[in-house]
Amino acid sequence: MNYGFVIDNRKCIGCHACSTACKSENEVPLGVYRTWVKYVETGAYPDVRRHFQVTRCNHCANPPCVRICPVTAMYQRADGIVEFDPRICIGCKACMQACPYDAIYIDPETHTAAKCHFCSHRIELGLEPACVVVCPEHAIIAGDMDDPESEISRVLAAHKVTVRKPEQGTAPKLFYIDGNDWALHPTATERAPATFMWADVIPLQAKPNGHAEALHPAPAVGPLYPGSVRTAHSGVAIRTPQVQGVPAGGPIHIGGGRMAEQMVQVAYNAQHKIPWHWPVPAYLVTKGVGAGLFLILGLAFALLGQPFHAPTAVVGGLTALIFIGLTTGLLVYDLERPERFLSILYRPQWRSWLTRGAFVLVGFSGIAGLWWLLETGTLMGLIPAGLSAALRLPLLGIGMVLAVGAAIYTAFLFGQAEGRDLWQSSLLPFHLLVQALMAGSAILFVIGLVFAWPPELLRLNRILFPIVLLVDLFVILVGEFGMPHATELAARAAHAISHGRYRRHFWQGSIGLGHLVPLLLLLVAGLLPPAAPWLSALAGLATLVGLSLFEYAFVMAPQELPNS
Amino acid sequence: MSQPSTIERLLSAMLRRPGGPERPRGSWRELGMPTFATADRQPEAVPMTVVRQPDGRLSQYPPPEKWDDWVEWDGKAWPQRVPRRYMLIPTVCFNCESACGLLAYVDRETLEIKKFEGNPVHPGSRGRNCAKGPATHNQTYDPERILYPLKRVGARGEGKWKRVSWDEALEDIAAHMRASRLQRRDGIVYHVGRPGEDGYTNRCILAWGVDGHNSHTNICSASARLGYALWGGFDRPSPDHAHARVILLISSHLETGHYFNPHAQRIIEGKMAGAKLITLDPRLSNTASMSDLWLPTWPGSETTVLLAIANYLLQNDLYDRDFMRRWVNWEETLAAIRDGQLEVNDPALRRELASLSFPPGDEAFGLFERALKSLYAEFTFARAAAEAQVPVERIRQAAEWIAQCDGKLAAHIWRAASIGNLGGWQVARALFFLNVLTGSVGTPGGTSGNEWNKFVPKPFATPPGPEAWNELHFPNEYPFAHYEMSFLLPHFLEEGRGRIDVYFTRVYNPMWINPDGFMWLKALRDETKIGLHVALTPTWNESAWFADYVLPMGHAGERHDLMSQETHAGQWLAFRQPVRRVALEKLGHKVRYTYEANPGEVWEENEFWIELSARMDPDGSLGIRCWFESPYRPGEIITVEEYYRWIFENSVPGLPEAAAAEGLTPLQYMRKYGVFEVKHTNYTPYEKPAPEGKGVLVDGERKVGFETPSGKLEFFSPTLYQWGWTEREYTIPWPLKSHVHPDFINREKGEMVLLPNFRLPTLIHTRSANAKWLYEISHKNPIWMHPNDAERIGVKTGDLVRVTTEIGYFVDTVWVTEGIKPGIIAMSHHLGRWRLHENLGVNPGMSSLARLEEEDGRFKLTYIHGARPWHSFDPDTERIWWEDVGVHQNLTHAVHPDPLSGAHCWLQKAVNVRKAEPGDRHGDVWVDTKRSMAVYRQWLALTRPADRYSPNGTRRPLWLKRPLKPTKAAYALPIRSGEEAVPGNGRQAVPAMPERQKP
Numbered sequence A: 001m002n003y004g005f006v007i008d009n010r011k012c013i014g015c016h017a018c019s020t021a022c023k024s025e026n027e028v029p030l031g032v033y034r035t036w037v038k039y040v041e042t043g044a045y046p047d048v049r050r051h052f053q054v055t056r057c058n059h060c061a062n063p064p065c066v067r068i069c070p071v072t073a074m075y076q077r078a079d080g081i082v083e084f085d086p087r088i089c090i091g092c093k094a095c096m097q098a099c100p101y102d103a104i105y106i107d108p109e110t111h112t113a114a115k116c117h118f119c120s121h122r123i124e125l126g127l128e129p130a131c132v133v134v135c136p137e138h139a140i141i142a143g144d145m146d147d148p149e150s151e152i153s154r155v156l157a158a159h160k161v162t163v164r165k166p167e168q169g170t171a172p173k174l175f176y177i178d179g180n181d182w183a184l185h186p187t188a189t190e191r192a193p194a195t196f197m198w199a200d201v202i203p204l205q206a207k208p209n210g211h212a213e214a215l216h217p218a219p220a221v222g223p224l225y226p227g228s229v230r231t232a233h234s235g236v237a238i239r240t241p242q243v244q245g246v247p248a249g250g251p252i253h254i255g256g257g258r259m260a261e262q263m264v265q266v267a268y269n270a271q272h273k274i275p276w277h278w279p280v281p282a283y284l285v286t287k288g289v290g291a292g293l294f295l296i297l298g299l300a301f302a303l304l305g306q307p308f309h310a311p312t313a314v315v316g317g318l319t320a321l322i323f324i325g326l327t328t329g330l331l332v333y334d335l336e337r338p339e340r341f342l343s344i345l346y347r348p349q350w351r352s353w354l355t356r357g358a359f360v361l362v363g364f365s366g367i368a369g370l371w372w373l374l375e376t377g378t379l380m381g382l383i384p385a386g387l388s389a390a391l392r393l394p395l396l397g398i399g400m401v402l403a404v405g406a407a408i409y410t411a412f413l414f415g416q417a418e419g420r421d422l423w424q425s426s427l428l429p430f431h432l433l434v435q436a437l438m439a440g441s442a443i444l445f446v447i448g449l450v451f452a453w454p455p456e457l458l459r460l461n462r463i464l465f466p467i468v469l470l471v472d473l474f475v476i477l478v479g480e481f482g483m484p485h486a487t488e489l490a491a492r493a494a495h496a497i498s499h500g501r502y503r504r505h506f507w508q509g510s511i512g513l514g515h516l517v518p519l520l521l522l523l524v525a526g527l528l529p530p531a532a533p534w535l536s537a538l539a540g541l542a543t544l545v546g547l548s549l550f551e552y553a554f555v556m557a558p559q560e561l562p563n564s
Numbered sequence B: 001m002s003q004p005s006t007i008e009r010l011l012s013a014m015l016r017r018p019g020g021p022e023r024p025r026g027s028w029r030e031l032g033m034p035t036f037a038t039a040d041r042q043p044e045a046v047p048m049t050v051v052r053q054p055d056g057r058l059s060q061y062p063p064p065e066k067w068d069d070w071v072e073w074d075g076k077a078w079p080q081r082v083p084r085r086y087m088l089i090p091t092v093c094f095n096c097e098s099a100c101g102l103l104a105y106v107d108r109e110t111l112e113i114k115k116f117e118g119n120p121v122h123p124g125s126r127g128r129n130c131a132k133g134p135a136t137h138n139q140t141y142d143p144e145r146i147l148y149p150l151k152r153v154g155a156r157g158e159g160k161w162k163r164v165s166w167d168e169a170l171e172d173i174a175a176h177m178r179a180s181r182l183q184r185r186d187g188i189v190y191h192v193g194r195p196g197e198d199g200y201t202n203r204c205i206l207a208w209g210v211d212g213h214n215s216h217t218n219i220c221s222a223s224a225r226l227g228y229a230l231w232g233g234f235d236r237p238s239p240d241h242a243h244a245r246v247i248l249l250i251s252s253h254l255e256t257g258h259y260f261n262p263h264a265q266r267i268i269e270g271k272m273a274g275a276k277l278i279t280l281d282p283r284l285s286n287t288a289s290m291s292d293l294w295l296p297t298w299p300g301s302e303t304t305v306l307l308a309i310a311n312y313l314l315q316n317d318l319y320d321r322d323f324m325r326r327w328v329n330w331e332e333t334l335a336a337i338r339d340g341q342l343e344v345n346d347p348a349l350r351r352e353l354a355s356l357s358f359p360p361g362d363e364a365f366g367l368f369e370r371a372l373k374s375l376y377a378e379f380t381f382a383r384a385a386a387e388a389q390v391p392v393e394r395i396r397q398a399a400e401w402i403a404q405c406d407g408k409l410a411a412h413i414w415r416a417a418s419i420g421n422l423g424g425w426q427v428a429r430a431l432f433f434l435n436v437l438t439g440s441v442g443t444p445g446g447t448s449g450n451e452w453n454k455f456v457p458k459p460f461a462t463p464p465g466p467e468a469w470n471e472l473h474f475p476n477e478y479p480f481a482h483y484e485m486s487f488l489l490p491h492f493l494e495e496g497r498g499r500i501d502v503y504f505t506r507v508y509n510p511m512w513i514n515p516d517g518f519m520w521l522k523a524l525r526d527e528t529k530i531g532l533h534v535a536l537t538p539t540w541n542e543s544a545w546f547a548d549y550v551l552p553m554g555h556a557g558e559r560h561d562l563m564s565q566e567t568h569a570g571q572w573l574a575f576r577q578p579v580r581r582v583a584l585e586k587l588g589h590k591v592r593y594t595y596e597a598n599p600g601e602v603w604e605e606n607e608f609w610i611e612l613s614a615r616m617d618p619d620g621s622l623g624i625r626c627w628f629e630s631p632y633r634p635g636e637i638i639t640v641e642e643y644y645r646w647i648f649e650n651s652v653p654g655l656p657e658a659a660a661a662e663g664l665t666p667l668q669y670m671r672k673y674g675v676f677e678v679k680h681t682n683y684t685p686y687e688k689p690a691p692e693g694k695g696v697l698v699d700g701e702r703k704v705g706f707e708t709p710s711g712k713l714e715f716f717s718p719t720l721y722q723w724g725w726t727e728r729e730y731t732i733p734w735p736l737k738s739h740v741h742p743d744f745i746n747r748e749k750g751e752m753v754l755l756p757n758f759r760l761p762t763l764i765h766t767r768s769a770n771a772k773w774l775y776e777i778s779h780k781n782p783i784w785m786h787p788n789d790a791e792r793i794g795v796k797t798g799d800l801v802r803v804t805t806e807i808g809y810f811v812d813t814v815w816v817t818e819g820i821k822p823g824i825i826a827m828s829h830h831l832g833r834w835r836l837h838e839n840l841g842v843n844p845g846m847s848s849l850a851r852l853e854e855e856d857g858r859f860k861l862t863y864i865h866g867a868r869p870w871h872s873f874d875p876d877t878e879r880i881w882w883e884d885v886g887v888h889q890n891l892t893h894a895v896h897p898d899p900l901s902g903a904h905c906w907l908q909k910a911v912n913v914r915k916a917e918p919g920d921r922h923g924d925v926w927v928d929t930k931r932s933m934a935v936y937r938q939w940l941a942l943t944r945p946a947d948r949y950s951p952n953g954t955r956r957p958l959w960l961k962r963p964l965k966p967t968k969a970a971y972a973l974p975i976r977s978g979e980e981a982v983p984g985n986g987r988q989a990v991p992a993m994p995e996r997q998k999p
Helices: A017-026 A064-068 A094-098 A130-134 A151-158 A279-303 A310-334 A353-379 A385-416 A428-447 A455-480 A488-498 A503-527 A529-559 B006-015 B026-030 B136-140 B166-183 B200-208 B222-232 B260-272 B286-290 B302-315 B321-327 B330-338 B347-354 B362-376 B381-388 B392-403 B416-420 B425-437 B486-494 B517-524 B579-586 B605-616 B640-650 B655-661 B666-673 B718-722 B765-770 B772-777 B787-793 B875-879 B929-940
Strands: A003-008 A035-044 A047-056 A074-076 A082-084 A140-144 A174-177 A229-231 A237-239 A253-255 A264-268 B070-073 B083-092 B101-107 B113-118 B150-152 B161-163 B188-192 B237-239 B246-250 B276-280 B293-295 B409-413 B447-449 B500-506 B530-537 B549-552 B561-563 B571-576 B675-679 B696-698 B701-703 B752-758 B783-785 B800-804 B808-816 B824-828 B848-855 B858-865 B908-910 B912-915 B925-928
Touching: A003 A047, A003 A151, A017 A035, A017 A130, A017 B113, A017 B772, A047 B286, A064 A074, A064 A094, A064 A385, A094 A385, A130 A140, A130 B113, A140 A151, A279 A310, A279 A353, A279 A385, A279 A428, A279 A455, A279 A529, A310 A353, A310 A428, A353 A385, A385 A428, A428 A455, A428 A529, A455 A503, A455 A529, A488 A503, A488 A529, A503 A529, B083 B113, B083 B571, B083 B579, B083 B666, B101 B579, B113 B136, B136 B765, B136 B772, B166 B188, B166 B500, B166 B530, B166 B549, B166 B605, B188 B200, B200 B605, B222 B416, B222 B425, B237 B409, B246 B260, B246 B392, B246 B416, B246 B425, B260 B276, B276 B286, B276 B392, B293 B392, B302 B362, B302 B381, B302 B392, B302 B425, B321 B362, B321 B425, B330 B347, B330 B362, B330 B718, B347 B362, B381 B392, B409 B416, B409 B425, B409 B447, B416 B425, B416 B752, B486 B517, B486 B929, B517 B530, B517 B929, B605 B640, B640 B655, B640 B666, B655 B666, B666 B675, B765 B772, B783 B787, B783 B800, B787 B808, B787 B912, B858 B929, B925 B929
Parallel strands: A003 A174, B188 B500, B246 B276, B246 B409, B276 B293, B500 B530, B530 B549, B752 B824, B783 B808
Antiparallel strands: A003 A140, A035 A047, A035 A264, A074 A082, A229 A237, B070 B083, B083 B101, B101 B113, B150 B161, B150 B549, B237 B447, B561 B571, B571 B675, B696 B701, B752 B908, B783 B824, B800 B808, B800 B912, B808 B925, B848 B858, B858 B925
16 A cells, blocks of 8 residues: 555646645644645746646655654554644644645644645545545545556556655655646745735744734845856956855846746745744753753863862753753743653654654753762762762763763754755754854853852863854854855755845854854953953853854744745 | 543643643534534444445545445544544535535534535536535534524614514514515515525515516626527527537636536546637636636627637638528528618628528528628638737637537636626627537537526426516616616616615625625615615625614525536536435434524525415415415425425426335435436437427428527527617627727726626635635735736735726735736725624624715725634634735726626726825725716616617517516506607506507
8 A cells, every 4th residue: 555646737727625625624724724726827928827736745755754753643654644643743843844845734723733644534434535525627636556556556657747846855645747847846936925816925934823023025135147247368258156056036037027937926825834933043052051061061070180179060060950951941842732742752753853862861961960969969968979979970971972962963853854954964963062062161151250160160161162162153154154055945044044034143143243252352351361251251141142143043044945 | 532641731731731622612502503522532433334446446425325324533533533423415505506516414413514525426516516615614604603583773784683583574574575565566676696596586586476586697697698698599508518629718617607616627528638728818817827728808809809710710611501501590681681681791692682582492591601701701810819919829729729629619608708898798699609600509519508408397386477577677778688787776776766665685795796886885774765675694794784684594504495507418406405404304303494403593595485475475365375385285384395395206307216216205315315317418409309380490390499589599680680779780799899998998098907807716706704714715806917017007016006997996905917918907806895893794804894984975995904813612713814805896896787788897997007195005995976876877878778669569578588577468668658758767557568569
């Protein structure tokens, strides 16, 4: 058994019967769709066409949503149907980030992920999905592709078909006859216009259950031809080569503000809200602080042989633990079903980096917590000093390994988010580690205002802080945003950060406030030793604010790009 | 759902997040609505029937033998296996006139209707539906439903209501009707928007003995109907798309129209089998987009384009000569040429005709061909291309395809150009001319008459036609009005032409849907013009606000009706049923009235009319009661079940036998299947032999022929000639100059044409506001504008524009698209609903709250706010995410009655289209009703009234169709003092009199 769909665009008349039949069969609430009809208009009068594309879950043979789900709420049945279980889903929305097709939404009633499930409750009785039954044109064909006699197998054998985003490697099992490139490719059109042809357009950045922040369409990236013209050695006037990977103005322009095929505009589409908001970038920061501070303490005490200083261990350890606790809190807070968060631990899906990360966090909290309890107990005279001294090195060692894991696992989770190409960066694990050290270093200086760190540690931090700031700056400018991005989606997201809507977060926030200002303050601090604690603390604070702004841009920008 | 763990529940309580899916349910009970079994029912071991086919195929539907007890898994609870037991009861969709089959899934335990799917045994819709079919569920469970009869308290239009009993309403209304009927026979009016049934209500009106039927047809299909009626007596086409070689549409049947879903299925079927699809439309409809050839013609040029194609067929001898000779009234046409009634620029021909003896023999047919070639020679492709402003290659391509159609040209016009333009009926006539030329009349793949493919069974007794003539409906000025001059009713009332005693509006929102709505507002609120206004409606509408009674009537699954439509070359009869009543009865409960089974006290009209009619004539003295007495129980009032039982037992050929074969009574059979196929195929019925004294002689054989005076297809219309329309542009297919002809639209001055009459595939006319799934997809109607026009006036998509018409203006946003002809702006028809009270009237999620101001006949409507989420028992109402619910453009449309067909010509001259002014707000509407009356009078002056032109003293040609045809005597024009021709200016007693001689 291997179920799939064929949608025959030669027959589809764009009537939306499938959309309402699906709502009826599955009691889908307003605001979300399991299947919808995208309308794209192309051409110039009188050579115009409106293309209809029934759009829904592709029931991928290699579904990224299943891989990322931490609790097996999203799963692939043996018959090839990708199904979900709202009783289990914790609402982490990772599957929505993993789906490169905008097929998954959060159900406003159950607060769990939902999508087309091939009407598997009907399939089991031998009934076609509701959308297939209602379709006036029999333009939707559902069936078993393993059975060579089935209608779908015969249609697939006889027709040229296409799928959405084959390059994702997801192996979609929804095939289009006469698929239209403009409709298939979400970024081939401009962003949603101010209105659709018969429906309101909601701001893209609307919060999952609230109303939107005002959002204006992103400005067009630029003209097709650059303004500046140079002269080649041969004397011929030539165009200046353009930036790599940044498509000029989105769709292919043909001049006069028009696109290839004259007009390419989305006339109707289902609208998707951004799954992850501020808690996720905030979690990246708190996690960095917690893991980074622990790493610095470990470096100092375990690797660099700095003299052990019990109050430092207690205060520093507590701070790290508080931030890791905050991290967990933010993670739980961001769940649509936070009360179910423990199910990550008791019904883990081990392929998911959300699961792996949760265990890393738990492990890290456990080891760091044990260490901190021992040191605190010893300081308060409740535990013999010998015990904590004996366990110090092993605990710090294991803790450091786990801290590195806690810092970088998100890179692997983001890597599983196949719908957000910018996040799939091979530099990201290293970058997150550097960010963690930077954040740890920064918080150390900030705490230094109220707590007297041992001078050795401060000395270490004065060396470490500028180094990690410079390394991070290098990673950002030369790595993440200096290198061209391999995919168009990643390039667009990066462009939105460096030149688009998030350019202030990026340049003023991250680069300026987050790196240059602290470096400058540290320089001044070196010249003005009496003011050093204050200046260093200020530098630390600036770094943390800059990091938050960077993470916000980094998390939000890729989510704004359409996947359908 | 499985039990949540203790920690989950604890956390749920702490975090105040729901512990699982929940739906507020108690309120259903308070509302008297059925409730669904609670979702936390534990899984149980139920034997499930698997209906996978032996060859591994999936099934569309459960087999009919399982319909009484079908178990399937709850889709919402899935993957938890919660079985649900249903009864599957067939009914008929009510959301357009197609009468597609529906299958209601009625929960056996709670009697809730879970969903509506298609009816797989329905020959028209074949188990498939459009978006509106499943949305029937929204209407049924609409939180804004009217559940009880309401009576006005306070002034009319004040918006204050009290609940009354059905008994009270019936007594009061019946008393008013009786009083009116005792005085006169045109005081009671039934004004229907969506009929959704064949003949039941008309029979009641006949029984009342009044000329009281009014409809919406003259703002819809009347113009095209006249074009077809003049040809062949039938008034609508029934194309056999599935077998066509060429499908020619002046319509958008892949998204709307009669009969959208059944026709769309067959059009695509035909196309997949190789048919070429050609569409004429100035706007890129979805249909145009799916076409092989799109002809974006300038409105009004369609006739010229069609005649250019006709001319190509004629000049190249590519027409079906034999069919023409046998079936066209060419002898009459030649006689007309001979007598100088039809001018042909061929003097030799006339001389030859003068010496010809009549009736001429077949050899004279060549003269007719010569006449045709001469008549249409001027219609070149170049001329058509210039007038239509389309590339000439496209017209030639269309002509070449049509020439090769081999008698398989399926052509349809629905609304579009016919209802858009002055003289639009000639578009239909020119279109059918192509069917005639290609011999594609009633053939496989050709185009039939609607009546051939529609089956309307006779009830047990039919009252005679009224001995009266309602001059508010068929006034003297419009002897050819194909249907009632419905949209001029307020103008007639304003002129003092009469008054109405009892006015029923039925699934009809005249103030909203007609042009010039503020004239309706003035009429509806005036109790001296409209005595008692009873709104029969499932839901609130703008006009019901001005009613005296608002009586809740059932949706598709809540009423009995019979319907048949010409969806293809066959005949079927479908039975709409109150599905909960049927389910209750199947479960052994006794139901006296359908409202006992419906939500609240929502009734069905069938029973309502029986009860009302009986009470109107309690002692039988008016001769009304007898028509409502049971054929099974003499003297007693009929039940609705008896009414249909009699029809199924006596009037449907083949049904009793089919039922007997299954061991069922005919009524049981129809209750089970909801439909019966009367004829599988039906081609060229006019060729069938006719008995002596009937039909028409063709090649020496007596044939059934056509329902025209000649029995043939009438190329030249003697009727039009006799009634004073003597010019060539009327008597034969010929272009008439539209009121939006380029000569009248000065584009330099910023004038444009507003195309206001297109529909969306997801809308139920003005009734969509109670279907949330439909409104979620389509809720606003921005103005479509070509980029060149947008650039000229300096606007882009989303900007506000003010459109000034002849009588006022409106303000709306713009949708810039290449999919519209430059110079034309278009707005979808059925959006822009509003209400005057925040919490009553139209659904708050689907209408704008509006303020209405009036000063000396000038009206202003402004929106206070758009759609908003609101609280109800349906959690979805709080999820309304859209705001713009459209602009009510119709208010600003002047009335344009076509002097012949009487149809409103919808296209509007946009005197000015410009960027909105600073004070303008979205939704603003301003109208001066003094200008309304001025435009009305301009158009009225174009008529040729019966009292001046009737050749025989009758009000209209007797052979032409008319709803509820009165007795022949009532056709006589009233005698006026001194026999002077006076334009109709009031009602007069109409004595029965013999036909007068031509004045």
